[in-house]
Amino acid sequence: MVGQAEAVTAGLLVIGDEILSGRTKDRNIGYIAEYLTALGIDLSEVRVVPDIEDEIVAALNALRSRYTYVFTTGGIGPTHDDITADAVAKAFGVTIDVDPRARAMLLERIPEADLNEARLRMARIPAGAALVPNPVSKAPGFWIGNVIVMAGVPTIMQAMLDEVAPKLTTGVRMLSQTVPAHAKEGDIGGPLKEVALAHPGVTIGSYPFMAEDGRPNTNLVVRSRDPDQLAAAVAAVEAMVAQVRAQLAASR
Incomplete structure (x- = not known):
């Protein structure tokens, strides 16, 4: 290893x-x-x-x-x-x-x-x-x-x-966790960039898809080899998603 x-x-x-x-x-x-x-x-x-x-x-x-x-x-x-x-x-x-x-x-x-x-x-x-x-x-x-x-x-x-x-020589396994955004990719793109910049030790991917109800949705996948950095970034992503959803609900 x-x-x-x-x-x-x-x-x-x-x-x-x-x-x-x-x-x-x-x-x-x-x-x-x-x-x-x-x-x-x-x-x-x-x-x-x-x-x-x-x-x-x-x-x-x-x-x-x-x-x-x-x-x-x-x-x-x-x-x-x-x-x-x-x-x-x-x-x-x-x-x-x-x-x-x-x-x-x-x-x-x-x-x-x-x-x-x-x-x-x-x-x-x-x-x-x-x-x-x-x-x-x-x-x-x-x-x-x-x-x-x-x-x-x-x-x-x-x-x-x-x-x-x-x-084969193997390395430390990449850990990942998925956070459902329950929002369109365009709604979370800006705030997500800020989270990514604040957590340089992880990679965060954004993957849009159509939900079963026909509405656009997005999964955010956080990856890191460090479990502590992963947990911190996931918490930040979840907080960001909650804030964006609250703002979207208030604007309707």
Whole structure:
């Protein structure tokens, strides 16, 4: 565990033309965000890039220099456009070839007679990388430096994330509390800014929605790693909401 003042951060690189074209609807971003939050890791940035090696390399190098971890999804299958492993090897300046450990994993599921050139692509691993086991379909992901490369198929990605989670450095979990405003977002925007300025140790989000009765409403979500700062900010938000509602009632 790290100290409370420190944060463990992550970037996520989603790779695939099919995501950008809309042909495939991403189901991984939200899952990874919730999973990492529960571990005390802040998902700070998400990028989506096409199946173009230079684009993957540029995005990966930008993210890995900025965050504690970088997770990637997609592009480690058997087809010609699955180029993530090659791009990662290029980003790290290492060679890539069929890894005997990965090949052995594939043979747990695929008969050797069927282990053709296309399937062997899934055993090509950058030099120096650790393998990320895949209990679903055996083709592994890998971990090199601070970059963790996972499949794009949600069930496989989730299994890989479970495999690496115990090995991740984790931080202090972010605490949160929701305060219903029972008012329109525009009614509380000004006073809310004053509360936020008075409590720099917390973040406060404003989320408008339509209530079941058809009236506009707003939830205010207060977040902090410090329980005392969280409690103080929540109390201030609740007091502000009560004051705004009283003013609105008086003006009607």
